[in-house]
Amino acid sequence: MTTLAPRPAAVLPDRTVAPLLGRAAALLALGSAAVHLLLVDAGTLGSLAMLGMALVCLPCAWHLWRAPTDSTWAATAGLDAAMLALHAQMLAPAAGHAHAAPPPAMWLGLGLVGAQLLLAGAAGLVALRR
Numbered sequence: 001m002t003t004l005a006p007r008p009a010a011v012l013p014d015r016t017v018a019p020l021l022g023r024a025a026a027l028l029a030l031g032s033a034a035v036h037l038l039l040v041d042a043g044t045l046g047s048l049a050m051l052g053m054a055l056v057c058l059p060c061a062w063h064l065w066r067a068p069t070d071s072t073w074a075a076t077a078g079l080d081a082a083m084l085a086l087h088a089q090m091l092a093p094a095a096g097h098a099h100a101a102p103p104p105a106m107w108l109g110l111g112l113v114g115a116q117l118l119l120a121g122a123a124g125l126v127a128l129r130r
Contacts, residue, residue, distance in 0.1 A: 001124050007074070012049050018068060018126055019068070019121065019123040021068070021122055021123045021126065022064040022065060022067075022068030022072075022123070023064070023065055023117055023118050025068070025076060025116050025120065025123075026061040026064035026065035027061075028113075028115055028119070029033035029057045029058075029060045029061035029064060029076075029116065030057065030058075030061050030118040031076050031112045032054075032083075032109060032112045032113060032116070033052075033053075033055075033057035033058060033061070034059045035108055035109040035112065036050045036051070036053045036057070036109070037054045038105050039092045039103075039105055040054075046096075055073065057081070060072070060075065060076050060079065063080070064076065068123065069100050070127055071129070073123045073124060074108070076120050077120035077121070077124075078087060080113050080114075080116050080117040081106040081117065083113050084110065084113055084115065084117070087106065087109070087110055089111075090102065090106065091106070094107070
C-alpha cells in the first residue's frame with residue numbers, strides 16, 4: 001500500500017484557481033467599463049467612442065465571470081495589450097501641450113488593464129499546467 005503525499009496548501013487545484021482568476025478579471029473589466037463611462041461628456045463626439053469602449057468590456061466580463069476558456073483569456077489578453085498600446089500614445093505629451101498631465105482616470109484605467117493582463121498571464125500558466 002502506498003500513501004499519497006498531500007498537495008501543499010499553497011497550490012490550489014486548477015479547478016479552483018481558474019474560476020477565481022476569471023472572476024477577478026471580470027471585476028477588472030467592469031472597472032474598465034466604469035472608467036470609460038466616467039469619461040463620457042455629452043458635448044463631444046469622442047464620448048461615443050468612450051461609450052463604445054465601455055460596451056466592449058462587457059462581453060469579456062460576462063465570459064470571464066461565467067466560464068473563462070482559453071480562447072476567452074486569449075481574447076482578453078489581446079484586447080488588453082491593444083488598449084495599453086493605444087493609451088500609451090495618449091500619455092506622450094502632444095505638441096504644444098508639454099505640461100498637460102493625463103487625467104487621473106487614465107492612470108486608473110491603465111492600472112486596471114495592466115492587472116487584467118497579469119491575470120491573463122496567470123491563467124495561461126494554469127492552462128499550461130493542465
